Amino acid sequence: MKKILHVLNGDATAYSFAEAGLPGEVAIWREMLSEGPLLDAMQPDAALWQLRENWLRTEFGDRPDEADTYQQKVVAEFDRIYQPGTYDQIILWFEHDLFCQINLAFLLARFSRIELGNTVLKQVSINQFDGVPDFKGLGQLTAAQLASLYPQAEPLTGFELELAAHVWAAYAASDVVALNQVMSGGFGRLRFLREALQAHLNRLQVGANGLSTIENQLLNLVQAAPKTPRQIVGEWLSTDRIYGLGDWSIENYLTRLIDKEIIQEQDGKLVESA
Known part of the structure; x- marks a missing residue:
């Protein structure tokens, strides 16, 4: 039997996913890399996690209702995800928005650095769902609806991993020129990444009133x-x-x-x- 890891885009999706009856283990991605400071893409992960933990604590404060630490909620989950030799398939469940697409790009960029062996990376990535007129994310879907997406999981190739590495390097460095260069090329199966990056470039623009x-x-x-x-x-x-x-x-x-x-x-x- 194939060993499968499902990487979910947050706890909201995990609640329904637990009832979907799909084979495999589950890891939950809880970072929000679309917001806040980042390090050069080649910096070690430990330095990035420390920077992010400090920023999140400053930005949002310590939440008294959350006993788990950043190390437990984010770093430990990443360590589970970032060991492809353990799994036959790693399926990444991320939707179309900037929040998800940048998190997806980060993970794929990290996978691009290592030998995947026989591990197949797949994605389930959508921007709409029939019968959900105001679709915004996977967390809106029922267990049955999530299960119906499982057969649509599509393999990601070296092209997508290399693209993600270029995107993450430019994004982490806030290199607008490099991001625009990426925008001029193809995106393969990362079909929602271009629009997400355009939204990011748009939000960097400052109006006449000095506001973003x-x-x-x-x-x-x-x-x-x-x-x-x-x-x-x-x-x-x-x-x-x-x-x-x-x-x-x-x-x-x-x-x-x-x-x-x-x-x-x-x-x-x-x-x-x-």
Whole structure:
């Protein structure tokens, strides 16, 4: 019997996946490499994990309801994933948005460095699902719906791994020129990566008011009508289909807009500063 490892894009997917009845073991990817500082792609993983752990603690604080450490939730899971000789197949379940595509690119870039032997890398990557009109991610799907995607898992080739290595090197270095060069070529079976990278390039652009694309989107929501921070977060999340950020990230964007005195809170609602 083939030994299979399913790499899921987060805990939201894992809840339903546990009931899907699919063969194999499960590892959960919990990092959010689309946000925050990174190191040069050739730096050792230990240095990257330390940088990320420190940033996440600074950005989001220690969550009292989460007893597990970064080492347990992220590093230990990566160590399980990054040993292909243990498995006949490693199936990566990542959807179309920037959040997932950059995490996928990182993992594939790491696999590109080592000899895979007889291990076959596959992906399940979608941007829609029949019967789910407002599809945003795999975490929305039921166990049966996830199981129906399993036969669609497609092998990834050396081309995709080499492409991912180039993407990750450029992304980690914030090299816009290199990213644009990658954008001019083909993407093979990484069919959602181009749009995700374009979204990243778009958010790097700063408007005449000195704000980034995401900051301006949030400011527009505030300008439309006074709303509570939670309402703004919910409205942004309900309309976004490309960045894949969570509520904590959007809350921090709003906090930075308050710190910049672009918006302010009045009577529990956010309004544009005078």
